[in-house]
Amino acid sequence: MSKSKEVLLECTRLMNPGALRPFVEAFTSRLLSLGHTRLTVSGYEASARHFGHWLQSAKIAVAEINEDTVRRFARHRCRCAGVRRADRLSAKYVNRARRFVSFLAECGFVTPLTQDEPRAHDDQVLAFQVWLRRHRGISERTIGRHGRMVMRLLPALGPDPRHYDARLIRQAILGEAQRTSRANLKTMTMALRGYLRYLATQGLCRAGLDHAIPTVPQWRLSALPRYISTAEVERVIASCDITTPMGIRDRAVLLLLARLGLRAGDISGMRLDDIDWSEGTLRVRGKGRREVRLPLPQDAGDAIIDYLRDARPPAACEQIFLRTVAPFRPLVSASVSSIVSLALARADIDHAPSRGAHLLRHSATSMLRAGATLDVIGTVLRHRSVDTTAHYAKVDVDMLLRVTQPWPGSASC
Incomplete structure (x- = not known):
């Protein structure tokens, strides 16, 4: 038997979860039903038992478990029964205990864990994200990114949108331009533009302030699509x-x-x-x-x-x-x-040229070299703009060579 298995068995044998024992058993049964291996389930069981054992030592009732309780468990200088000795538990170990607490919340025995209280202005940003979700039809990932970008700009913009003006907005963006990449700045201006439009629709700031956002230089469609053969x-x-x-x-x-x-x-x-x-x-x-x-x-x-x-x-x-x-x-x-x-x-x-899923999307340009029209390619790739689809015409290098002209620099006058 490996040493890790021996440690888990020893922890399971000596850690007494007390009143949480039936919940630990139900928790492990749930994990097994999800398809986790026995070794993985043993790790979760040891963390859950340890958490229950520590609750008894700290004299914390099950009903009092909250986010602060989990933090205290993570920081405690562990000298609990069993072979574990540590001045601070690992994040992976604590996350297993956190998942056990989430299971208790699902069962209705504790209040669901909450993260840190939102900072000032978060309510307005959350409302902005709800507006994006309802009216813009963008993905949750993009909605979350827009919220983070706006939160990053709020300290420079200030808490009251009624005081926003063109000068303040330009200063905030130009200040970020000194600290971030051009690509990240372009995403930030996109998020801020949407946020200002949202505020304007709610009557919280003057309309048209989104036009004060500086444009980040970008030459669209200037490069060849990156693809493999x-x-x-x-x-x-x-x-x-x-x-x-x-x-x-x-x-x-x-x-x-x-x-x-x-x-x-x-x-x-x-x-x-x-x-x-x-x-x-x-x-x-x-x-x-x-x-x-x-x-x-x-x-x-x-x-x-x-x-x-x-x-x-x-x-x-x-x-x-x-x-x-x-x-x-x-x-x-x-x-x-x-x-x-x-x-x-x-x-x-x-x-x-890249190693993500979009590489194969770009490599779909083989349809063009096989004789498909740009209209067909645009339909398959679901482009909204014909200009975007026209970008793919540049990959047929053999055809381009037939229409290129000699460079006139060496021609005589």
């Missing part, structure tokens, strides 16, 4: 080990990214009822709550069937693609990009 895309797809559940899942994901140019968010949000098997179509929910039906390629459809039949964990989730280890939650966008990055490494492609 069609042969390299096929190598990436073929790198998946289809004898394992993870390989079966990853192959289906990569085929959807490569064949339809989907975004990472399209994959993570894809649901079982989005596929119409009789029509051979896939419903995709894009930016701005737009929904379109795309033809489902045969190889991608077959890969999804293989995943649903042989590799998808038995979890009650509407989303198609799930983690392969417990808890079986839907993939997030970052996980989809990681699938691409790992596949590039397996295929020995180290010159890729």
Whole structure:
């Protein structure tokens, strides 16, 4: 038996959770039902027992558990029963105890844990995020980022929007320009522009202040799309080990990214009822709550069937693609990009211009070289602007070479 297993067994044997004993048992049963391994469950059980044991030593009633209680548990100089001795518990260990407290909250025996009290002005920013969610149709990730960006600017802008003017707004942005990158500053101006428009609609500041925000220089569509060749895309797809559940899942994901140019968010949000098997179509929910039906390629459809039949964990989730280890939650966008990055490494492609899911979306430009029109490409990639789709015309370098003219610098007058 490994030393880690011996430590867990010793902690489980000596830690007495007291009144929380039945809840610890119910907690471990829940974790097992989610598919966690016995070793993982033993780690959670040891943390939960330790937390219950410490509550008794500190004379804290179960009903009094709150966020401060968990912090005190994290900071206590542990000399509790068992083999654990530490001046401060690790974050991973405390997070296991925190998850146990969340389980107690689900059962209705303690108040749900709350994070730090929001700072001044947070209420207005939260209302702004609700407005974005209701009227703008952007993703939760973007809504959260906009809120963080506005919070970063509020100390320079001040607490009262009625006092905002063009000079103050420009100073706030120019001040941030000294401390952050151009890309981050552009995102910040986008968030502030939306915030000022929201305030204006609520009558909290003067209308039109969003026009006072300085423009961050950017030459749109000036560079070539970054992509890998069609042969390299096929190598990436073929790198998946289809004898394992993870390989079966990853192959289906990569085929959807490569064949339809989907975004990472399209994959993570894809649901079982989005596929119409009789029509051979896939419903995709894009930016701005737009929904379109795309033809489902045969190889991608077959890969999804293989995943649903042989590799998808038995979890009650509407989303198609799930983690392969417990808890079986839907993939997030970052996980989809990681699938691409790992596949590039397996295929020995180290010159890729990027390593995320968008790389395969850009590589969908192979449709143009195969003879597809820009209108077709724009429909598949769901571009709102024809200018964005026209950006992909520049990847046909062979065709461009036929129409280029000699550089006139050496021509005689």
